Amino acid sequence: MCKHLTHEKIYAIFLWFSTSLVFSEAQTPTFQIPFNNSGGTLSNELFCVESDQSGNIYFCGKHTDVITFGGTTLSVGSGGAWFRKLSPGGNLEWLRQGGTPGTTDIAYGIAADPRNNGRCYVAGSLNTSSASTFGSQTLPASYLGFVACYDATGSALWLAGTSSAVYSIACDANGYLFINTGDAAIHKLDAGNGNDLGTITLSGSLMNPQWHNIVIHGNDVIAQGGNKILKFDNNLNQLWSTPVNASLAETFRLNLDANGDVYGTFYALFGSVTVGSVTKSNFPNGYVYRLDGATGNVLSCDSILINGAASKIKEYIPAAGSPQFYISGDGAFNTPTVLKDGPSLSDTWTKVFPSNAPVNDLEIISNNCMVAVGKHSGTSVFDSYTLNLPAGSSGIDNSYLIGLCSGTVDIPEQSDASTRAYPNPAADYIVMPGNETETITLSNVLGEHFIVLAIGSNRFDLRGLPAGVYVMPRGMRFVKQ
Template sequence: DGSGNPMVIWGRMSDESVFFSRWTGTSFSTPVKLNPTGFTVATASWMGPDIASKGDTVYVVVKQTPENLSSSNIYIIRSFDAGITFSAPIRVDAIADSISRFPTVSIDEAGNPIVAFMKFDSKFMNSRWAVAKSSDYGSTFSKDVKVSGWSGMDAEICDCCPGAVVSSGDVTAMLYRDNLKNIRDIWTGISTNNNTTYTKGFRADNTNWNINSCPASGPDGTIIGDSLYTVFLSGGSGDFRTYLSRSSISNGKASTVSPLTGSITGLSQQNYPRIANSGNAMAIVWKQIVNGRTQIPILFTNDIAKGFSTTIENVDLNDNTNVDVAMTSDKVFVVWEDDNAGTITYRTGTYTPSTTSVKDEIVQGDFSIYPNPASDFIEIEPDKYPGLITIYNQTGANVLEAESQERIDIRCLPSGVYFLKIGNKLSRFAKL
């Protein structure tokens, strides 16, 4: 919430309900059932309702059951007081006789919800991902826009895998598992104009997983500057392993794709990764099975530019299912399902934010930036200057990354003075 306190939702399969609880400063509040009597929602250990917040504005999206009926729709439930009170469900999808499932939600800079969902025709065919946008804080929604289908003419989507919609500034990324002739890699549809249009998409996963059935495991992601960080499951190596990729949004391609861990003695399976960031700090959690026992590991860094620690800590051992993670500027929150106790369990940790100065060990760049000042794009001269381009603000925070290129899109940056770094060389420019 606006005070940095965690808010948690979870589903209960026995009566198809969704519950909410918030941290009050000393404990979690008494759980509140969000779906009204007679209104049931889809929930399982691997999918269900989703939550997003900005300050004290909270949005929860649900799929009404039975899932296979066109009369069962996607709804949003909202709060403007950090979850003290919630509205009645408000319908999101206006899709006639089509069928929907797997809602996911994000929030734009103005505090409006962005809702994505899987969409089928009336015969449960022609699957695709769609996004609907609100400009009145969830009171009404625009007609949904198709955001999948970028891998080829024969592209489908993996129709039992949830997706994730993430946003930053005017950029929104809809992450989903694609299905191109049983190659089930992670792709993303991209909007750079606050969900007005989706004009491109690209593969965030190069593991080439060929499998003839849906693995029922979706991606998660976060955006820092021009970089989209995506976590996902793949069996492309022959084993179920979790991965992290970093993609350039402006270039439309993944620059790195790496497994979250190296070789672990006794490791048989990994799944259900989740990712969160606060500024340049980042945390990743997932579930794995080692020597027949379940674990919830966590990877953390207070500065993603420096990479993750080589040490992987376990948040919990045994009897755990799915896990999620959230962050503030100095705390990490992890929540998971405890199978043995039949409870939702929570842990928190603290960290010191990175204080890296862009002036440390920097050599004045022998390249020029023009125009300077600039309002939308900048160019580097010489234009073939090699290396990863990193842009920092005046506090030293990494706000944008791009591969070497002639033009760099800076429209997502607020007005101010910035430092552009290539290797260990630095030049300054102003954004109007």
């Protein structure tokens, strides 16, 4: 659904991340266990990431060529919308795609079912020229959008078509889905079969409808549309409406805290933007705002500079416990950055991403531990990890997912750079500097052991190893793609 109910779920921490970590509010997190696409030569991108109560991770996006992610490959010709489920251990549960024979389909939003039945729901846009297929489910041509339901094993249960592209989806605990078709309408669907149970039509438009999402608080629904932030009850009766007025402004995702207060962002190059009764015109700064969940009244509206420069703010996410916030800048005018700020919006820590790797979405897993998805172009260095474009490609956008957590989880403190195995993630082989044995034994997160053979000096063959997260003899973790 993109996005977060961080205080209404009990998250299981990734087994990617050590359970013995000691978190510090001021400790700058490090990048952990990256994934990126290693197949095809055309652009692809991830838009949304979501987790469920069991710690599974779901993410979705688009592709126009072969996708190879975590050792699994999707071919061209079966739809450009793609989505994936990872287990709490970081292992691939399933990877799916859907849509038309062309490659213009996009999965914009994905939502886990809060009833913990293992289901997830994917929504996006379609090429109308051909029939669309998602697993065993098919839609005739002419639909511009879709909603699909998948079970815990990745089997498609049902598929529904919409007359407009769908940019976000959310599921409540009562078995209802809520989707937005741009800024034009909000629909209520039956989560059991996708039937439309009601629609609210909206008027007006802001830029970037692909980033306008729906969030759930209890039985209430909060959405962005028609130049407004709106709150509805479960039957789509409007509870309040707060205008966001501008001649030209970009607005992005909404988030909630435990009380149901609403956190959002906007950006404009000129003119003024009015949120509720508050007007701002000090541009080109990005702005973050907070609305009272009960009334929609503006509680705060503040400008933000990232690393001292103007930036579009993609997300404003309340942290658990004390009044602190995660803020994501997409790097439109400076380097992509994630901040953790205190009540006065002073930085607790700042984490800079590679300049060519903007963040599209964050999912908070625990305090100071999150997952980011987006796209990178060219070689991108995330601390000790280097992500490259697929072989044979150049100048493309390429999907990535990466953890960002406090603490050292993949390299034991006593090790140094001269003894670190590489590459990480690895596909065909891994190099262990200083190793003199003919075999090494690896273990996965389930405690299963695997013996791998040397294929050269300090180089070991991984081609027969299933994709997943493994622990090496020195205690280092690595990802086999």
